Amino acid sequence: TQLLEQSPQFLSIQEGENLTVYCNSSSVFSSLQWYRQEPGEGPVLLVTVVTGGEVKKLKRLTFQFGDARKDSSLHITAAQPGDTGLYLCASPQGGAQKLVFGQGTRLTINP
C-alpha cells in the first residue's frame, strides 16, 4: 500500500491568516483527492487532481499537484472559522481502486 504522509497533523491559526497543508508520497500518485470532514459526518470531496503541475481553485482554496505527481498541497487564503475541520488527502490504489487516506490535518481557525 502506498503511504500518504500529511503535514502538519494539527494546525491552529487566527482568522484571516493563510495556511498550507501538504501531502507527500515516495511513489507516484495515479491521482489525488482532497476531502474535508466535519465531526460525526463522512468526508466530502473537495477536489481531484490528476495531471502533474495541475492547479485547481475552489474559492479561497488552492490545490496544487506536484510536477512529478508525488506531492500535493492545499492552500487556504484568509482562513475563516467555517474552514475548521479535518482535511484529508487520499489516493485510489490497486486494481480495486481502494481509496487510501493520509493521516489528516486537523485545522482550527480561531475568531
Add this chain to the structure above:
Amino acid sequence: GAVVSQHPSRVICKSGTSVKIECRSLDFQATTMFWYRQFPKQSLMLMATSNEGSKATYEQGVEKDKFLINHASLTLSTLTVTSAHPEDSSFYICSASKGRGYGYTFGSGTRLTVV
C-alpha cells in the same frame, strides 16, 4: 448527485452482542463498496473492500470473522460487528463507487459504542 445512506447513525450495544450496519447507494449501482474505521482524532483506516456477489477483501490486521461484510446487491452492503467488545467502539464509514474513474461517495457514518 450520488447519495449513500448509512444506518444507523448511532448505536449502543452490550459487550458480546452483534451489530449490523447498512450502507445503501440510493441513486446509483455500486460495483464496489468500502468500509472504513475511524478512531477519535485520527484518519480513516480502510477495513475491507467488497464487490457485489463476491467475498470481501480485508486489509491486513482486520479480523474477517469479527467484521462480517455482505454485499448482496449492487445497492446494499452490510457490516456486522460480531461479539462486540468495548475496543470495537469507533466511527464506521462506508463508501460506494460505480467503478474506476467514477469517484467515491461516502455515507454519513455510524458511531458504535460498546458498553
